[in-house]
Amino acid sequence: MTQSTDATGETADNTYDVVVIGAGPVGENVADRARAAGLSAAIVESELVGGECSYWACMPSKALLRPVVARADARRVPGLRHLVEGALDASAVLAHRDEYASHWKDDGQVGWLDSIGVDLFRGHGRLAGTRRVTVTAADGTVTELAARHAVAVCTGSRAVVPDLPGAADAKPWTSREATGADHVPGRLVVVGGGVVGVEMATVWQALGSRVTLLVRGGGLLPKMEPFAGELVADALREAGAEVRTDTSVKAVRRDGATVTVELDGGDLIEADEVLFATGRAPRTDDLGLDTVGLEPGAWLSVDDSCQVAGSDWLYAVGDVNHRALLTHQGKYQARIAGAAIAARARRVPILETDRWGAHSATADHDAVPQVVFTDPEAASAGLTLAAAEEAGHRVRAVDYDLASVAGSGLYADGYRGRARMVVDLDREVVLGVTFVGPGVGELIHSATVAIAGEVPVDRLWHAVPAYPTISEVWLRLLETYRG
Template sequence: MNETTRTYDVIVIGGGPVGENVAERVRAAGLSTVVVERELLGGECSFWACDPSKALLRPVVARADASRVPGLDPAVAGPLDVERVLAHRDRMSSYWKDEDQAEWLNSVSVDLIRGHGRLTGPKQVAVQTPEGDTVVLTARHAVAVSTGTRATLPPIPGLDTARPWTSREATTADKVPGRLAVVGGGVVAVEMATAWQGLGSQVTMLVLDNGLLERMEPFAGELVTDTLREAGVDIRFNTTVTSLDREGGQDGEVRITLSDGGQLAADEILLATGRAPQTRDVGLESVGLTPGDWLAVDDTFQVTGVDGGWLYAVGDVNHRALMTHQGKYQARIAGTVIGARAKGEPIHDAPWGAHVATADHAAVPQVVFTTPEIASVGLTSREAEQSGRRIEVVDYDLARVAGAHQYGEDYRGRARMLIDTDRNTVVGVTFAGPGVGELVHSATIAVAGEVPLDRLWHAVPAFPTLGEVWLRLLETYRG
């Protein structure tokens, strides 16, 4: 076993989209940079989350949309070609190989060390390589932790022998389970229930709460619930799993015992019950932090409670907004900040400035790729009420918009806009309905830009598109 030492201006632990973007930004600022990655460069999003899940979902959602269009419905009524869908998923995931990502990192002059990186003290990182060697790294300016999150599993008796799916297995499975039980009611649960039901699985959802997508506007979860049930998904609310047992070895069925004493059999069970930070084994104790904790940061993504201002936490690991696009937004800011501080340049810390994150508080967009799609940004009505602001809620039936008619018959959808009546700006928007994912950026601009309603009236939507809902919401507000 060999040990080598190297010194860089910046060390990035974690080579997912967030870590890659931090590295690219600080390298563009002229700082020597290295990325340490223990799995695949490109991270969870590229190989086990965003890319493979959307590849599974797209044909399911497209078929559902097409089935409403007169003249198309008989042509799309049959089953999907599962083999081709899974092959496309594999291509979208680059067959779980990261050579292209490594080539890109090299093209921006960032070094890569494969292995498990751990902090060993201020500005110090030790990397255990797959070959058993140790590389000791020292940072002149900063270390950025971008290790993301992992699935959390509840303490259910029989969990070890049941070998449940997490989100990773759900997005990478090579065959359709005949019966799939999904525990959870959040985004992963509803998206994977949508995907695998559409591919031919009999899906049962076991939901602890009394609704789906409980963190969003209630009508969003209600519409998804209706559509899943119409597709044949068995959804059981207020249900707890008390024990699991997989019978007959690896390929045996899973016996699920429920809190009401009932039992359920499934070929696979997906536990979509939350995420935890990947910080258990990155050496936090060496700098006075608690292993396994989320890393608290300020608006420049410096970790609080660590002397010297050299440690940054970017992306899901700081628990501000657990989405890839927000993590990349954070990375652009953090990389710019690190570069500025290394050069002794002033930090512009006013709201919406180049060196602070403001959108993570005010304008976080999200799309849930179910049938129907759900798209949101900013506050929900419940959050707005809790904030103490004076808010007016404006609702509109999306089926009444001319653009919805182009999606065929029986369009079901809803739009909600939240107006801060003191400031005369939009602070939250939620859309539910086919095709609404493409509306979320216009909503994000309205919220992030704090566009006054008097000016928003002059943003004329094209006819006939779903975007015309903006005009209808404004008309409804004015009465």
């Protein structure tokens, strides 16, 4: 039994079946699954319960993007566009964002933890040996926790600012500042063409910033099909943003209210703020990993049940294992890990760790969905054509112009978009789907179901899409495939 001394000198038993470090959506789901299985659980959080997603990522960013995309859609509808020709009300948009970030207060999330019987310990959690965790509170008080069965590390990832001359002193934005800003900068330089870069460029350009997007590679959204980045880049340019590809930043300096970005070629760009959206690193550098023989600051390698390699009690769930840095995939992993922890606690002799088993996060490999909430939206599930070929599959890519689908024209005048389906020719199942166009985010779950269910193409032929909807693109893709 492990005990700790509180401020009054009294002792309390702090042994639980499961101890979770990190109370973001992933950690909350691990704790919830443990409690649902009848296990006791404690959760440790150094910031706000609800984590990055609730306050600095998914929720505030999508709250900022929704008015932008809604206005763009309205402008494409006859009889409506004249009503939305003016500028967005930036103060109202920021206030809407504040509501969705719960004004950066976590009372509701704390109440939910209490409702499911999970004990919350506020402070910095560190491993202190096998099945042991210390929690250092803001006042320096240290509490020791012990786990009978498992410790789950759910500490997520943090934005990385590249080590460039002047970058630290320039006070650059990361994703946190970009989603939490209380004013619209007159000029904004965004460095990075991934999801955060393109979404934040979309938001701030629409709210009134003059945005310059700098991309080191040849295009945007490099992990998706090439046409996704091309269509998003075209739309950003049409909205007034400057998009520069094959461009690297050499140095950054701040002089009062002005930031100067120096490019490798010598060009200088002046701005009010610069956002670096250039990558993520695991939050494991001050986690006590060395006490259990692991490297501090490293991504944690896990099996498909999210158990850390070489351990029978330590789990790493969500961003921290680097399998799929997406909130929904982290929550999926949490459900898998929670089931695995409960099964092992009950000493189930054989876990279902085979492909698509109850204790196997197979979808991390084969059926990851993602939506980029730009205008147009870009949505994908499963493998791109390049990834499928690299994995050794014999495949065929089927492309279709989304503007040729009846429902697209009804959705918006001048609709522009594209769809691709990647088919495994040996098994005749879908390996990947990508949609780019207004409103396509709501289509992607159908693709995810087809991929995860390994539905044969011949069976998909009998899944009739409603007419006239954009979903009719499924029929057109299948017709093109069948010839």
